[in-house]
Amino acid sequence: MSPAARGAPVSPAARGAAVSPAARLGDQHLARAALTYLAEPGDPALGVLLEIYEPAEVLAAIKAGTLPGPAPGGGDRPARRRALEAALGRWRIRLSWLPGDEHLTAMCRDRIRLVCPADPEWPGALDELGPARPYALWLDGHADLRLACARSVSMVGARAATGYGAHVAGEIAADLGERGWVIVSGGAYGIDAAAHRGALATGAVTIAVLACGVDYAYPAGHADLFAEIAEQGLLISEWPPGRQPARWRFLVRNRTIAALTCGTVIVEAGERSGALNTARHAAQLGKPLMAVPGPVTSAQSAGCHRIIREWGATCVTRADDIIEMLSPLGAADPPRRPAPAIAGAAPARDELDTASARVLDAFPVRGAAGTSTIAAEAGVDLDTVLRCLGLLAGSGFIERCDRGWRLRKPSSAC
Amino acid sequence: MSPAARGAPVSPAARGAAVSPAARLGDQHLARAALTYLAEPGDPALGVLLEIYEPAEVLAAIKAGTLPGPAPGGGDRPARRRALEAALGRWRIRLSWLPGDEHLTAMCRDRIRLVCPADPEWPGALDELGPARPYALWLDGHADLRLACARSVSMVGARAATGYGAHVAGEIAADLGERGWVIVSGGAYGIDAAAHRGALATGAVTIAVLACGVDYAYPAGHADLFAEIAEQGLLISEWPPGRQPARWRFLVRNRTIAALTCGTVIVEAGERSGALNTARHAAQLGKPLMAVPGPVTSAQSAGCHRIIREWGATCVTRADDIIEMLSPLGAADPPRRPAPAIAGAAPARDELDTASARVLDAFPVRGAAGTSTIAAEAGVDLDTVLRCLGLLAGSGFIERCDRGWRLRKPSSAC
Numbered sequence: 001m002s003p004a005a006r007g008a009p010v011s012p013a014a015r016g017a018a019v020s021p022a023a024r025l026g027d028q029h030l031a032r033a034a035l036t037y038l039a040e041p042g043d044p045a046l047g048v049l050l051e052i053y054e055p056a057e058v059l060a061a062i063k064a065g066t067l068p069g070p071a072p073g074g075g076d077r078p079a080r081r082r083a084l085e086a087a088l089g090r091w092r093i094r095l096s097w098l099p100g101d102e103h104l105t106a107m108c109r110d111r112i113r114l115v116c117p118a119d120p121e122w123p124g125a126l127d128e129l130g131p132a133r134p135y136a137l138w139l140d141g142h143a144d145l146r147l148a149c150a151r152s153v154s155m156v157g158a159r160a161a162t163g164y165g166a167h168v169a170g171e172i173a174a175d176l177g178e179r180g181w182v183i184v185s186g187g188a189y190g191i192d193a194a195a196h197r198g199a200l201a202t203g204a205v206t207i208a209v210l211a212c213g214v215d216y217a218y219p220a221g222h223a224d225l226f227a228e229i230a231e232q233g234l235l236i237s238e239w240p241p242g243r244q245p246a247r248w249r250f251l252v253r254n255r256t257i258a259a260l261t262c263g264t265v266i267v268e269a270g271e272r273s274g275a276l277n278t279a280r281h282a283a284q285l286g287k288p289l290m291a292v293p294g295p296v297t298s299a300q301s302a303g304c305h306r307i308i309r310e311w312g313a314t315c316v317t318r319a320d321d322i323i324e325m326l327s328p329l330g331a332a333d334p335p336r337r338p339a340p341a342i343a344g345a346a347p348a349r350d351e352l353d354t355a356s357a358r359v360l361d362a363f364p365v366r367g368a369a370g371t372s373t374i375a376a377e378a379g380v381d382l383d384t385v386l387r388c389l390g391l392l393a394g395s396g397f398i399e400r401c402d403r404g405w406r407l408r409k410p411s412s413a414c
Numbered sequence: 415m416s417p418a419a420r421g422a423p424v425s426p427a428a429r430g431a432a433v434s435p436a437a438r439l440g441d442q443h444l445a446r447a448a449l450t451y452l453a454e455p456g457d458p459a460l461g462v463l464l465e466i467y468e469p470a471e472v473l474a475a476i477k478a479g480t481l482p483g484p485a486p487g488g489g490d491r492p493a494r495r496r497a498l499e500a501a502l503g504r505w506r507i508r509l510s511w512l513p514g515d516e517h518l519t520a521m522c523r524d525r526i527r528l529v530c531p532a533d534p535e536w537p538g539a540l541d542e543l544g545p546a547r548p549y550a551l552w553l554d555g556h557a558d559l560r561l562a563c564a565r566s567v568s569m570v571g572a573r574a575a576t577g578y579g580a581h582v583a584g585e586i587a588a589d590l591g592e593r594g595w596v597i598v599s600g601g602a603y604g605i606d607a608a609a610h611r612g613a614l615a616t617g618a619v620t621i622a623v624l625a626c627g628v629d630y631a632y633p634a635g636h637a638d639l640f641a642e643i644a645e646q647g648l649l650i651s652e653w654p655p656g657r658q659p660a661r662w663r664f665l666v667r668n669r670t671i672a673a674l675t676c677g678t679v680i681v682e683a684g685e686r687s688g689a690l691n692t693a694r695h696a697a698q699l700g701k702p703l704m705a706v707p708g709p710v711t712s713a714q715s716a717g718c719h720r721i722i723r724e725w726g727a728t729c730v731t732r733a734d735d736i737i738e739m740l741s742p743l744g745a746a747d748p749p750r751r752p753a754p755a756i757a758g759a760a761p762a763r764d765e766l767d768t769a770s771a772r773v774l775d776a777f778p779v780r781g782a783a784g785t786s787t788i789a790a791e792a793g794v795d796l797d798t799v800l801r802c803l804g805l806l807a808g809s810g811f812i813e814r815c816d817r818g819w820r821l822r823k824p825s826s827a828c
Contacts, residue, residue, distance in 0.1 A: 293707030
């Protein structure tokens with residue numbers, strides 16, 4: 001199934017040669033592309049500079065080692081300026097890593113493209129990160145990022161998932177995919193992979209947010225999975241193509257997973273799982289945080305249980321629970337109708353009123369009983385028992401016989 | 415182990431011949447004993463009458479079929495009086511079931527005894543039930559009911575428990591018993607039995623609240639279990655000896671389980687489990703309500719997950735979680751001390767500050783790297799990398815070599 005059929009139209013930039021992505025890389029885009037090489041994502045000093053200066057000015061400042069004259073907007077108090085200039089040093093140190101503009105432009109080929117703040121495809125939800133907002137995102141895939149994120153949920157969890165966790169993640173992701181939700185995860189082994197695969201299996205768009213370049217298959221065992229995701233959904237990263245993963249990059253990446261989506265679901269997480277870091281980001285951003293429980297005897301569910309207990313994460317067990325959290329007014333999904341009642345049908349035992357249920361329970365299993373015996377056994381008065389006997393007989397539960405009343409069994413004789 | 419050793423001293427009434435229980439049955443106790451024969455527990459009309467009249471007066475009124483003259487306290491509005499007199503009919507119908515006073519007195523023998531409101535052993539928590547308060551309780555066992563309930567928790571759940579549920583209920587009950595908590599449950603198959611047995615195994619007091627007479631073993635397969643509970647803890651019931659169980663009696667009984675204890679834990683409950691009825695009573699009484707999660711693929715955990723999600727039940731996974739809920743200030747249990755730190759020990763990798771962890775992660779797995787390479791890889795400035803290198807070398811993570819720095823491995827050469 002084409003990704004467009006799942007509500008995530010193909011990005012104009014990815015439609016092919018008619019709109020060349022390379023042609024789009026203006027100065028500010030080139031500068032942001034360069035900044036993804038020089039600075040680690042989430043560096044608040046760079047975030048602040050990008051709120052004051054144009055990206056090309058920031059890049060020029062890094063190269064020059066000094067900020068341009070007094071900044072517009074009054075952001076030039078001397079102490080603050082000194083702190084920001086000091087930060088230039090940690091980006092300068094990577095200047096030798098910087099490809100030339102032609103190389104940067106050439107990098108945007110086939111499905112790979114750069115999406116920057118204010119671009120039509122930029123997901124506005126990322127702006128909630130403030131100065132920690134990504135400088136830019138590298139994408140590999142056809143789907144439109146902004147539209148995909150509008151109806152998306154993060155599903156992350158333990159790499160060392162159990163069979164139970166992988167099964168549940170795959171099932172729920174497939175159910176969500178069937179109902180038009182985009183699954184966002186981290187492309188790791190275990191829960192992440194099960195979630196991506198569940199979504200892929202239903203033809204849904206899924207997004208892997210990587211902690212390395214979108215062309216760098218990590219873990220290597222997921223090369224085929226990433227190829228499938230890029231074909232049907234999106235690989236995205238704040239790091240430039242070619243960049244390797246590192247331990248801290250996963251933690252920095254997690255804020256983006258939480259910020260991109262309407263809510264976050266944790267499926268299996270040990271007490272120190274990185275998934276809890278994503279959970280914390282979701283909570284800090286005020287997004288719905290959910291966790292799937294598991295056996296209390298499983299260490300891989302301990303983190304889920306803890307965030308339910310201590311962080312107020314919602315206990316979810318299936319796609320319906322998650323959709324209810326993400327669309328509180330049910331606007332996104334039509335309410336399910338209860339099964340229609342059959343007109344005139346006798347009530348089931350569970351549907352009897354309390355007194356009738358008590359009277360019915362007071363009947364002997366075998367044989368018959370008189371009205372007053374039944375009333376005493378049920379602990380109700382005679383008026384009540386007579387009313388209930390009529391209802392129960394009319395509903396086919398009991399019948400009259402010579403010795404009073406008995407339970408009705410098709411083949412029994414009084 | 416004697417029950418007294420677990421903080422539930424033996425009741426004076428149960429100590430044997432020195433204080434004859436029979437000698438204690440005065441008129442009001444005899445009347446309350448009789449009322450347990452005539453009325454189903456929880457009948458609000460009888461509860462109201464017992465707030466207005468002495469028990470012996472109520473019993474006389476049932477026999478006479480009419481209430482005595484204007485009640486003290488202004489409770490004699492004509493309409494209300496008519497409603498209460500009408501209720502007498504449903505108790506009169508059982509007058510033929512009533513044993514004589516000598517028989518009632520004789521019933522209190524060995525360990526069996528009657529405990530009434532205002533008796534020293536009456537658990538004050540039951541008074542929170544208002545007019546639905548038990549008229550009296552029949553007890554079989556040595557433990558003091560009031561003291562036992564002062565530090566108690568209800569643990570109830572599915573009769574058709576899974577192996578997982580029974581295991582977890584038994585483990586948690588045993589842990590709670592070890593720490594001086596009394597387990598209250600319903601004596602049913604499945605979770606109830608596992609909870610009682612877990613407590614018994616540690617020599618703790620456990621209480622089974624029955625929906626039939628304390629001498630009526632239901633289910634019959636639990637006759638041995640009930641004998642053990644009566645020996646080491648208590649069987650209690652609002653119904654008189656000899657009374658059989660009935661479906662509605664379990665629901666009426668559940669309010670007593672919830673009211674007696676400091677909090678209620680549900681371990682496995684299907685969507686329509688009777689345990690959820692106990693849970694609802696606990697919530698309505700404002701007592702802590704807790705549930706143990708399980709696999710979302712298990713129908714027997716569905717009720718637990720639902721009350722966590724929809725009723726705000728606390729997700730608990732072990733005895734510690736439960737004790738924390740029941741003793742919010744930690745008064746009941748000394749806080750656990752963290753493992754003492756070893757003075758002067760090098761920090762573990764997990765304890766490094768963020769910058770040092772990043773610098774350490776930036777090291778090549780094999781071979782060495784120069785300071786500026788490491789700084790670029792880690793994305794930190796030179797001052798920071800120099801500070802971190804010193805700390806990491808001092809902690810034994812890295813070492814200097816001819817080509818810069820390398821990870822320290824005991825047997826490797828640069």
